[in-house]
Amino acid sequence: MILPIRAYGDPVLKKVAQDIEPGHPGLEQLIEDMFETMYAASGVGLAAPQVGHSIRLFIVDASPFAEDEDSDPAENAVLKDFKKVFINP
Template sequence: MILPIVAYGHHQLRARCKTVSPDYPLLPQLITNMWQTLYGANGCGLAAPQVNVPLRLFLVESQSTFDLLSPEEQTALFPEGAGIRETFINPEITARSAETWEEEEGCLSIPGLRASVTRPWSITIRYEDAAGTQHTRTFSGLTARMIQHEYDHLEGRLYLDYLAPIKRKLMARKLEYIRTGRFHAPYPMK
């Protein structure tokens, strides 16, 4: 089932999410619905608060982006040599590289806008996958960027928070349109 994605201005996007209990009975259905929602919106990541569920859970789908790039871009942006399609439950970023880079980001909750954000090049993250298996993995490049963007959602942070005030000011009018529902996204929103 495709779930509506909450838009910029919704309180859930500013809440700190709660740990997912291992016996949460609706978890498999929620994960299935979130994947359908992500693919329906043609996105590369989706966090539970974006579908109005305040739990520490997100998806990252960087493989589709990898597949679209030239071999040179793949080498530059995907040091792992491939993308991922992964469910991250109760994730914790345990290390961030000192090296940073800047790249444009968008967000399904902020349709029609993009901006450059500086983030660490690589991160190490501990998480459970959809089968409940624990992992500690290091990711770099675009996959690491997508993970950090989604992880921020669990903390109530948006990419907008990293922008210089002048840049944010330039986006203010469009943000206000989104906040007040005066926008069109090619996927269900509320």
């Protein structure tokens, strides 16, 4: 499900995000929804507060950068599989 992205000035973006406890309810679904939202917005990264969840979670997919023909092939090889989820960074 594509989630609404919060705009500058939204109160959730001003709050200190909370740590994620083991067994956080709905975490896997939230991560899936965040990737879907990020791709729909043509992004390469998204933090949970940007979709209204004040928790310490962000996702990154750098694979679009691996398609740059002017970049170093070794660097492109690393980037093409760089799809990560960061929890409590």
